[in-house]
Amino acid sequence: MNIFDIINVGLFAAAIRMATPIALAALGGIFSERVGVVNIGLEGMMLMGAFSGVIVSYYTANPWLGVLGAIVVGGLLGLMHAFLTVTLKGDQIVSGTGINILALGFTAYASEVVWGSRGASGSVASLGVIDLPFITDLPVIGKIIGSHTPLVYLMIIVVLLAQILLFKTPFGLRLRAVGEHPAAADTAGINVFRMKYIGIIASGMLAGLGGVFLSLAHLSIFSWGMTGGRGFIALAAMIFGGWIPLGAFGASLLFGFTDALQMRLQSMGILPPQIILMLPYIITVIVLAGVVRKTKPPSDYKPYEKD
């Protein structure tokens, strides 16, 4: 065995794959924090997205309806987070923690009700893989980006759209103004509460989409706690990327690579799996400790009080 058994085009293809749920959730984090609300609940929103996708696909045999269901459920959780933190001015972290625990309990409960097994679903229709014409045939590049589940390509489009929306449109300017300086935004005639709701609901929808990638893109099952902390890793990617979609995408590639490496090493059986499984979490801690000081959050995250 040599190093190229581990590091080859397959690994890079897997890195892009594993970056997808993290990048989508990190975008979710950005939309919420840009309007001034911390969304620790990304993890739970992803988990509910993963579950909703499977259950909708189970009942309709249509995985795309599952994806839609995941986005809707994520958006509803976002709405709940917005109601708790914006309207009721509840603690953002407490609300997010509640959402995370709710997701863990609800998905385990519901899968036992539906499939009779705690937090494990039956197998359902999944999304499958598409080949990009021409690109698939290119050497190396084709192997890395040419053949993925449609959600990977959707993620790249969403990253670009989010970047343009946030930084090149008046709407994005208003969205950011609400987080940076709500009082000034209010004076300028922006409906602060409505903007916050939009940002946080979008956050939930993106997290739901990221979550459904985990259950429907390749595995076609739901399993207990299958997000495995990726919602928190997405928060780290968001910070590492400076609360900018393209930056968060880059950071997600790093975490996706770690995740892919972890899976590759596990399948080779050179080290005990538990040691390898620690890798993504350790890397996340190192990245957070190494770069965070250089970045500044886009908001003070205080609830807005209208005078």
Next chain:
Amino acid sequence: MTNDKSRASLMHVLRSGLLRIVPQLLAIATAFLVGALVLIATGYSPIDVYSALIMGAFGDVYGVGQTLTQATPIIFTALAFLFSYKSGLFNIGAEGQLIMGGFAAAIVGISFSGLPAPLHILLAVLAGALAGGVWGFLPAILKARFGAHEVITTMMFTYIATYLTSYLVNYPFKAPGWVAQTVPIADSAQLPRILPPTQLSVSILVAVAMAAVIYYILQKTTLGYEVRASGLNPSAAENGGINVKRTMVLALILGGALAGIGGAGEILGVHNRFIQGFSPGYGFDGIAVALVGGLNPLGVLLAAILFGALRSGGMLMTRATHVPLDIVVILQALVIIFVAAPHFLRYFVRRRSKA
């Protein structure tokens, strides 16, 4: 005269205490109401489920003993959350700190023989406190030195603790057999049980004592003052000559140590060996209990009994009604969510009266 006065002040304390727990009680009631809707929607009778839950938790001496047994580690993790929270840090990693503490205590429990029991127990508990403290110190120093957000790092360290101990108990410290567990600890390291045949051990007494100690530290000592000042307004505290970062690090070390002692109590008092996955999520229960307890050490004791009851009564509930045990986790989450929004009911009442 003095009697009247003291009676008046007692009434005052009672009334303000009652007023303070009203939002908590409403949050709990609302959570059970929403939980009932979930049960109905999935074809279970909330009355059957809740009465089985209550019977299981409080129906007989055994139930009460098991409720208190389940409440014990939650008291520790709730105090761990609470103490860090007061300093302004959101330590959601008590789960990892508890696991590390449990493992360290197990190793000390296994490694020595022939020690006098009090000494052996003390050493094992100290090892638990130390391991938990280290697991609090790491995210704390990363926060103080590099600004790494503790909500993310404490969660990451919980995953690391889970996999690290899983490795240790599956490889170097694995007892012969199929189960991922260590060999039993020495008899001299076992905590005395106080209500056999329940698993209730003296750990509960330590937990209650710790709640009192934390209350005392927060209210009566300089450290407590600094912790509260750092949490309320860090820049004002800094101006007042308090080293906020040092205080936060100390608070998280102490919090981690508390959770570690809780883990040690589980291993030395309940399981008598380290078993992979011995905690069903006591660390996360602690967050809910600290919040429901009004972020007050004495409130934590009451709230921990409620959450201990959910865990212990859940067994009978599942057996009697076949409802999935995870309804308990849903209830916990709902309690957290309704506590997060103290104005929840007021909001709807006001909407109503406006309409």
